[in-house]
Amino acid sequence: MKHLLLGAALFTTLFGATAQTADEIVDKHITALGGKEALLKLNTLTMEGTMNVMGNDISVKMAQVQNKGQRQDIITMGMNGYAIVTYKEGWSYMPFMGQTKPEPVPADQIKEALDDLDIQGNLLNYKEKGHTVEYLGTEDVEGTECHKLKVTRKTSGDQTMYIDPKSFMIVRTVTKRNAMGQEMEMKVDYSDYKPVSGIMLPHSITQQFGTIVISSVKVNEPVDDKMFQPAQ
Numbered sequence: 001m002k003h004l005l006l007g008a009a010l011f012t013t014l015f016g017a018t019a020q021t022a023d024e025i026v027d028k029h030i031t032a033l034g035g036k037e038a039l040l041k042l043n044t045l046t047m048e049g050t051m052n053v054m055g056n057d058i059s060v061k062m063a064q065v066q067n068k069g070q071r072q073d074i075i076t077m078g079m080n081g082y083a084i085v086t087y088k089e090g091w092s093y094m095p096f097m098g099q100t101k102p103e104p105v106p107a108d109q110i111k112e113a114l115d116d117l118d119i120q121g122n123l124l125n126y127k128e129k130g131h132t133v134e135y136l137g138t139e140d141v142e143g144t145e146c147h148k149l150k151v152t153r154k155t156s157g158d159q160t161m162y163i164d165p166k167s168f169m170i171v172r173t174v175t176k177r178n179a180m181g182q183e184m185e186m187k188v189d190y191s192d193y194k195p196v197s198g199i200m201l202p203h204s205i206t207q208q209f210g211t212i213v214i215s216s217v218k219v220n221e222p223v224d225d226k227m228f229q230p231a232q
Contacts, residue, residue, distance in 0.1 A: 022135040025147050025163060026123045032168035034199040039120045042199060044223045049205075049214040060212050064119045069228035084228050085113045091230040102230035112177055115156035122151055122159070130154030138165075141172050169193050169200065227230065 029035055044147040047062045059075040069086035074094070081094040083105075090105030090113070115122055118129070124135055136148040141160065146162040153159060176184045190202035197219040205212045 020135060020147060022133045022149060025135065025149060025168070026126065026133060028168045029163055029170070030121075030124060033121070034195070036124065038198045039124050042120050043220050044218075045119050045201075045219055046216075046218045046223065048216040049203075049212045051210045051212045053210045058210075063223050063227050064117070065223050065228075066119050066212065067117050070117060070119075074232065085110060085117070087114060087117065089129050093230065100131050112156045115153045122153060123149075123161075126151070129211070136160075139164050144171070146171060165171065169194070169202075 030039065030144070033039060043066045045062075045064045047060075047205045049060050051058050051060060056076055059073075061073040061075075062070070064070040067087070069084065071082060071084045074081045074083075077096055079095045081096060081099075082092075083094075084091045085105065089108075090110050091102045092105055093099055093102040093182050115131075122129065122131055123133065131154055132152045134150040134152070136150055138145040139148045140146075141162045144164060146164055149161045149163065150160045151161060157176040157178070161170050162174075163169065164171050170190055172187065175188075177184050177186055186208070189206040190204070191206075192204040193200045193202050193212075194217075195201075196217045199219060201214075201217055203217070204213040205214070
C-alpha cells in the first residue's frame with residue numbers, strides 16, 4: 001500500500017502540477033494581451049492592411065466599435081466593396097463580384113456574427129457574457145503543441161481557439177458557420193503580435209483567401225456611426 005501511495009504522489013508531482021484548466025489558460029491569455037483593465041477600456045479598433053490574391057493587390061480597411069458594429073472595406077481593381085454588420089442589421093456590397101448595389105445580410109448570418117462584435121474578446125469575462133469554455137488538451141498547430149479551448153458562445157457559432165503555450169496568444173480559431181443550410185468551418189490564423197496602446201494585437205491575419213498584412217492599427221480613435229450605414 002505504501003508503494004502505491006508513493007506512486008500516486010510521484011504521478012501527481014510529475015503530471016498533476018502541469019495540468020491546465022480552462023480558467024488558468026484564459027487568465028494567462030488575458031494577462032498576455034495586456035491585462036483585464038486594458039481590455040475593458042478597448043472601445044474602438046481600426047486597421048489598415050494589404051493582401052495579395054491571385055496576383056492582385058487588395059487594400060483592406062476595418063473599423064469596429066465594441067458591441068455595436070464592424071465594417072470591412074475591400075479596395076481592388078479601382079472598386080470599393082464593403083461588408084457591414086451591426087446588432088440589428090448588415091449590408092454587403094462587392095462590385096467586383098457582380099453586385100450593383102448594397103444588399104441586406106440575411107438575419108441568420110447577422111446572428112452568427114454578433115459575438116464577433118465583442119472586440120474585447122469572448123474570453124474576457126466569458127461567464128458573465130453567457131459563454132462556456134472547455135479545455136480539450138493540446139493539438140499541433142504548425143509544429144507547436146497549442147492549448148485547445150472549445151468556446152460555446154451565447155449567440156454565434158461555436159469556436160475552437162488554439163493558444164500558444166509560451167506567449168499565450170491565440171494563433172488559430174476555427175469557427176462553425178451555417179451556409180445555405182450546411183455547416184462549415186472557418187479557419188483564421190493570427191501571428192506577428194505587437195503592442196498597440198498597451199494591448200497585444202496581431203499584425204498578420206490569414207484566412208481562406210489569403211493573408212492580410214496589417215500596416216496600421218489604432219485603438220480608441222473616434223469612429224463615425226455613419227461608417228455602419230450602406231451609403232458610406
